[in-house]
Amino acid sequence: MSNSTIAAIILAAGKGTRMKSDLHKVLHPIAGRPMLLHLIDNVKTLNPEKTVVVVGAGRDQVERAAAPHGVATAHQVEQLGTGHAVQQAKDALGDFDGDVLILYGDVPLVSAETMQRLTGRLHGADSPAVVVLGFRPADPGAYGRVIVEPGSDRIAKMVEFKDANAAERAETLCNSGLMAVRSRDLFALLDRVGNDNAAGEYYLPDIVMLAAADGRASAVIETDASEVAGVNSRAELAMVEGAWQQSRRARAMADGATLIAPETVWFAYDTEVGRDVVIEPHVVFGPGAKIADGAVIHAFSHVEGASVSGGANVGPFARLRPGAVLEADSKVGNFVEVKNARLGKGAKASHLTYLGDAEVGAEANIGAGTITCNYDGFLKYRTVVGAGAFIGSNSALVAPVTIGDGAIVAAGSVVTRDVEADALVLARGTQEAKPGWAAKFRAIMAAKKRGG
Structure with a gap:
């Protein structure tokens, strides 16, 4: 492992319209704690020098939740893509010079161990420009694809699903969006990202191909799909909760x-x-x-x-x-x-x-x-x-x-x-009995009921 300092950028600017909620998406709880705070806590175990949460829609809610945990926030006024979102954290990071982890507030279950694997690979012998976290879901669907060089973890190409051809869409290794980049590389590469794509957005993964154009390779490490499950709807929230609970139950039983x-x-x-x-x-x-x-x-x-x-x-x-x-x-x-x-x-x-x-x-x-x-x-x-x-x-x-x-x-x-x-x-009323009273009462009331 490298002794390089670490900072984290957590993207949490999206509106989360599919949640159909007045509560910001990243504040919906998993196991009784907001998703965002799960992630912040895992980052804390790495002793980061700085953590920045990029906020946008519903920023007041997110800022209130994040403030007690000693993290900074940066505001993305317009939603122009993930690359643009990361750029908004530049001022908050200031003169930080180390490894930057890029995480997502609605992907709450990423472990500290996986974060360490990302930064560790960044300091491998081949010194990759970017390390991407990949996974192989049961249904790759519309995820961006990661194409690797045969027999290695070096990335030959990364492509968004919308822009992929049929052969690229057949690849099962997908991009989770999470990555590690040296701070001195990150913003220099982001400054060169364009929006000439199907969505007209500034894609964060484009920095991989920009680095490749400079002759610098990037690498991918893989994790299980459950660790990078994202939450965009109530149904996905329930699925992630279920996965978390299943893992916790197994741990409880393993512990006796x-x-x-x-x-x-x-x-x-x-x-x-x-x-x-x-x-x-x-x-x-x-x-x-x-x-x-x-x-x-x-x-x-x-x-x-x-x-x-x-x-x-x-x-x-x-x-x-x-x-x-x-x-x-x-x-x-x-x-x-x-x-x-x-x-x-x-x-x-x-x-x-x-x-x-x-x-x-x-x-x-x-x-x-x-x-x-x-x-x-x-x-x-x-x-x-x-x-x-x-x-x-x-x-x-x-x-x-x-x-x-x-x-x-x-x-x-x-x-x-x-x-x-x-x-x-003894602090109660004295019990008193009146013999025959109930029978007389019933007779009187029965007569009244008959009209007698």
Whole structure:
């Protein structure tokens, strides 16, 4: 590998009209993260000196998304082709002198390893002028073709499909559009690109043939078609999401997790899953989920922004929201929702419960139908349940409130004041029985109904 510095230009100026969306195309999410940010994160692993996103239509949205990640933007006012788009990044790169990666915001799954292969080949013994990333799709369709010299990776010709003849269209090696070029070559070559073609645009791939005219060869490296899948429609978005999920499921299982029905489990871009985790069917992970070794996530559960410790059980039909923390051997059962709350070691909330803004001590038992009343319409308040406490079914804990260690809250209680340790609290109306009242009531009402 070369020690040359790296910069990246990410093209994201297209309108994306086929998405039929008010959201910019490159901001549609894959695994819970905008496509553009997938790419920016992969570029970051290469420690680039500069990253420039070329924006156009919907620029405000893209600039807002990119700004927190320390990347620059350049504006392509008119959409005059990929070559013209790359030229707009020249000022933003300034005096950068190194290798430039040219990427596309709607081609989000390109790995850092492939980017390194591009720049590595650029510094091969034959010192190619340009390195192009090629692929062989099942249906080459209207992709531009890459014609190589027999027995080598040297490019003899690159041609857009619209301008290709029948023999060239028969070639299966296609141009992904991604490439690596030395900065000192890139803009000098782009200045010579013309628009005498079927679309009247300035094509970025033309720099390959311009370099060839100068006696400098270019090279192509290949990758799998799935890595350079582009997104131009909702259907393609779903296909790329599916490919990402399939790869992530395979990695989870290779790392020691059991997925009972892998095709039904959906991960987020940052989901962490440990060894000997069991994930049952129809589980969805949102961003920020961490599942430790040996935990079990039962069917139809949703986990987002939550941390699940080893030996803990979640679900079925449970929802863990951001800030939920389940310590070792704790349990959250069916139709339980946990938000910004911690369950201590061995604590249980087995059925039909809402725990929000709460601290539940070790071995505490939360009965069915219990809720923490944490919000008064203006502010949030915290509930503390001590270690070993028992909360009876259908209780309402009105925060802020503390239930002491070992205390028992009788079923159906509405608790509004703190409860001391080991106490029993009953906070409900007194039950009163009136013998025979129901029979008399039915007789009276039946008579009224008859008109008597």
